[in-house]
Amino acid sequence: GQQVMQIPQYQHVQEGEDFTTYCNSSTTLSNIQWYKQRPGGHPVFLIQLVKSGEVKKQKRLTFQFGEAKKNSSLHITATQTTDVGTYFCAGPSYNTNAGKSTFGDGTTLTVKP
């Protein structure tokens, strides 16, 4: 079945440093979504990318969808303590039931003030 892998699993940064997490799917995705989960909280939707090569920005966050629609990245510029949490990517494969998305295991970001 479809597998979605994220690296790194953990990332510790000093406040002000940049952070990037990578997401790789074993199958071509019809879209990719990114979610953030604060410690003790529930995942919250951040963004969805649909087009091959698409790049979207949300303030200090930059999201990219690969040309082959099998990988994606999330880059945070100048991290802040409010960025702490686990970031998940998820997406439905073209060749499976579109009703469900497979999630990566997430990248947990800690920020040292």
Add this chain to the structure above:
Amino acid sequence: DAGITQSPRHKVTETGTPVTLRCHQTENHRYMYWYRQDPGHGLRLIHYSYGVKDTDKGEVSDGYSVSRSKTEDFLLTLESATSSQTSVYFCAISEIGGNTIYFGEGSWLTVV
């Protein structure tokens, strides 16, 4: 936050007992999902529904059953709880399958 209510939010139960978790939505979304989250495993899909009485298995469905008799309600049942089912369970909804997912606040289940 999307209108999703999970109950109970916390439960401790004994091995072998049945447990039902409830999810109620006020968004009239077609798709509803049950995920479990365990350390090191991210979010794993248990079952999902694409309409009233229409359900399908996810990647970790063994030991779980679901029912959806109304658009707004999705029940997850553990027929005979085991310690391996100790987890955080998230209900989620989506207007379109495979698109943006909104999560409930979670139900913490401990099986002793």
